[in-house]
Amino acid sequence: MTTTNPYTPFLSEIKAVIKHTDIEYTFRMTFSGDAKPGQFFEVSLPKFGEAPISISGIGENTVDLTIRRVGKVTAEIFENYVGDSLFLRGPYGNGFSIDNYIDKEIILIAGGTGLSPVKGITDYFSAHPKKTKGFTLIAGFKSPNDVLFKADFEKWKKNLNVILTVDTPIDGYCGKSGMVTEYIPSIPVKNIDDAIGIVVGPPMMMKCTIDELLKKGFKEANIWISQERKMCCGIGKCGHCKIDDTYICLDGPVFNYTKGKFLKD
Template sequence: MKNNPLIPHKAKIIEVTAQTDIDITYKVESDLQPENGQFVQVSIPRVGEAPISISDFGGGYIEMTIRKVGSLTNEIYTLKPGDDLFLRGPYGKGFPLEQYKGKHLIIAAGGTGLAPVKSIINYFYRNPEEVARFDVLMGFKSPEDILFQPEIDQWAEKFNTTLTVDSATEDWKGNTGLITKFVADITIEDMDNVEVVIVGPPIMMKFTSLEFLKRGVPKEKIWVSFERKMSCAIGKCGHCKIDETYVCLEGPVFNYTKAETLID
């Protein structure tokens, strides 16, 4: 019998890793086989439910990086390894990973937008021969907001990575400035062989996309993910609907040729 998409299943927490004061990564037991960029609905009975991006996955587990923003996440933050969460999904349309293979792949991620693309970066970190070139741009508000610092250090060993913060104290020795500032520094030799993934706050995605368009990157080579609040995740409630588009069903990943028409 086919599983009911509205019924959650229990998932035991394997590992809890603090990223910042308000961001924690939960690794849970799961047989889900998601696409890169999909999300799950995470719940605690009698507390609530929320959509959470899958930040990584592998045999028998998935990872989710969860920000403390309300009653449900406050309750999740009390959980420890051995405790249970409840999941349903995965939902949505992910990134076309196969299309990126053999290409010059550029990922630009702002803030928590790094979470939905972390699994793509890790895939090509393990399989660097499958991309012609790989550039990763990452921007955060401050050094204290940086996610996945150990992984970022590892990525820098194999790829061209740029990490920047909007503002920092005097002891910060890295880049300072909006992520858009660094788009011009990327060498793009063949516009027909490039794919650009942009994920972050809406304003960041808008202006970063414009910077790549100024560089001559075709619209159909740009991909974005709409990190917006969803509800039922199966296109029944209409909470995520923009015009006639249900983001939870047709997205959250969109090609820019579609995304530019979605004005919320």
Template sequence: MKNNVYLPQKVEILAVIPQTEIDYTFRLQTSQIRPLSGQFLQVSLPKVGEAPISISDFTEDYLELTIRKVGKLTDVINTLKPGDHLFVRGPYGNGFPVKSFAGKHLIIAAGGTGLAPVKSIISNYYQHPAHLASLNVLAGFKTPDDILFKDEIQLWREKFSVLVTVDKADLTWPGHIGLITKYIPEINLEDQKNTQVIVVGPPLMMKFTCQEFIRRGVKEENIWVSLERKMSCGVGKCGHCKIGESYVCLDGPVFNYTKSLELLD
């Protein structure tokens, strides 16, 4: 008998790590799920609902989901404690082509919660920095209170160039202010052919960030994006996430920039 692809598995919450007032990272006990960076899970609670959640990090023993309180399901999830359980199915979707980044200059530009789907990539290169020629991380948030993964960012700065910027802040903020695009000209892009770029965030942020990298000489085929859609079945059957002839849950959410240009609603 074939496995039921719609049947979730029950997983225990090992830890709940506050990120902001409305963002929490849930560490889940699971050794059976082997995701790729950029994939997502369908997360559910019986009688409450189900939603697609990006996998923010993972090891052989556990995985992490960074969840924002934005509705009925996520409001309930954010009341759970270690020892409670979630139901998950997946992983689903197409991940980032991490193997093709080997030896390259990689730039990751993330806006807001867009940092979550790429956190596992940064964590991997923090453990294995020699796998890349170099890594630049640009992370943009609305305010200092919205910054995710503050402790991890401090660690990343030990090995990579990490720039965090906010849209607005008071005079006590010692860091950068402005959109990510403001700081792209500061990145060394002498070797565009050896450069790969990942851009994840709100649609307008991705649009103008990609355009700025292209203006600086990065080839379109060397840029990767992750599209946000409300995936439902996760297996390309319901059509909820279909754009043209593509199903984001199957063909994405990670797309090469050249392909993403064809995906117009």
């Protein structure tokens, strides 16, 4: 082909596998290009298919891909990743621009695997606590067994305000429970006009969380969201991720709420 083929994946080595739950692993993959939190790769398994996976961490020549075993492709990854490499194509999408959040008060609210695309942001401010005027992470999971990035939470707790909550506690669990929205009102914010809200998670959780932030006085322009949609190509062709005049894969998945609020499926 004369044109470069954007559908051709490249081989990436699995450097490490971090098991969070039985069905959620992080794969640390070799990658040397530019990558931002919130961007995604198409993990490409010949004969099984492709799945869009958010970048959950960025290291020296590596990216982390946290994969939840929910479909045919991810099941195959879990069962046969011993092959020590995966095909990838990407990164795709705009990702979060950390510059927008520097020197601000930040409340980051994530539901379930929605934590993956914003984990890079949390990592950054945990590593550079002086670059924020206050960083709160509210992370909600279904149950204690679904909690992702347990080791990272321990690290983040040291210099960030971290609220980890579960919808349904189980015996022996002594952490917080309840919806993420319940914790928003009590987070102290000094300058609400300039405070940043970042929200990623399932559709209903995002809607309720944004309502709560707006109620608290957050400006729409200071709220950022990331949208998950079906994607087959990642490059503006297959049409599945289109909402209004927006292609999530090209223009998103990260949107300022002033734009995001108009996205109607």
